[in-house]
Amino acid sequence: MNEFNFKSLGETIRSIIVKLEITQKELADGICSQSQISKIEKGEISPYIDTLLKIALKLGINPNYFINIIKKEQYEFITNSKNKVREYTKKKDYLEVKRLVTILEKHQAFKNLEEKQFICWHKGIYLYYLEKDSSKALEKLEEALNLKNSIQATDQDIQIMNSIGIILGEENQWEQAKMAFFHAVQIFKDSLSPMDITILVKLYYNLSKVFYKLQQSKEALEITNKGIELAIENESNYLLGELLYQKGLILADTGDISKGLDYLHQASSIFTIYKNEKYLNITQDKILLYRKDSYLQKVENIY
Structure with missing residues (x-):
């Protein structure tokens, strides 16, 4: 040192x-x-x-x-820079992600292996969303996974695995996506050191969506419940609204519209509190749709 x-x-x-x-x-x-x-x-x-x-x-x-x-030299700079890249990734502003990554890649503070892995990871992300090249993006993400000197997987490794699963899902490769998320969940659980619990919540949420797409409702509901329980146990609202929405969707689509609407209303409340207009609008549209379906079912039962 x-x-x-x-x-x-x-x-x-x-x-x-x-x-x-x-x-x-x-x-x-x-x-x-x-x-x-x-x-x-x-x-x-x-x-x-x-x-x-x-x-x-x-x-x-x-x-x-x-x-x-x-x-790490310039630790504060590294942390703030990474947070900024993650912020724009979450906002899906991939042009800004590319701009920042291009600048940071040349910075001396990002010459450590962990930071090189971070850069490579986000290159894979923006390659997919900007160039629509899944092969090149997945190749870059696999390259990022190999940029490590630790024996155990790190938080960052598991987040890269999550990105691989997301891209496979975007490409409708649902079985491969399922395997990627399952693998990441298992590595998280096998870790000997404490990890950020929100990563596991994220993996459960994404895995639930994959099961839903595969029309495996029982498994989707089981994984969604695990995500909700984990968030509540850790007093975290991270993705809680999305998980409640997912549960409402599964229940309503499998015939339990009343319970499904209950969970959609809970999700709507969370999105309202956090001013998440995008998901609030999506949830409210679903509530209106299922209310209509429920009404039509009642009419059919009368006749």
């Missing part, structure tokens, strides 16, 4: 100390000497891992934050 990284760590610790309005002596108490804290702040020494952990705990900071600052 080079001097720059430890200087960044020291500057970060100093900034937190100032914001918390505590002294070096107060931070050092029960951990190390005040002079050691001073040297850490100046980037003159590298702290022992147990010292760094104790400092992080005392400051109320996730230790991984400090470790990443040590490991």
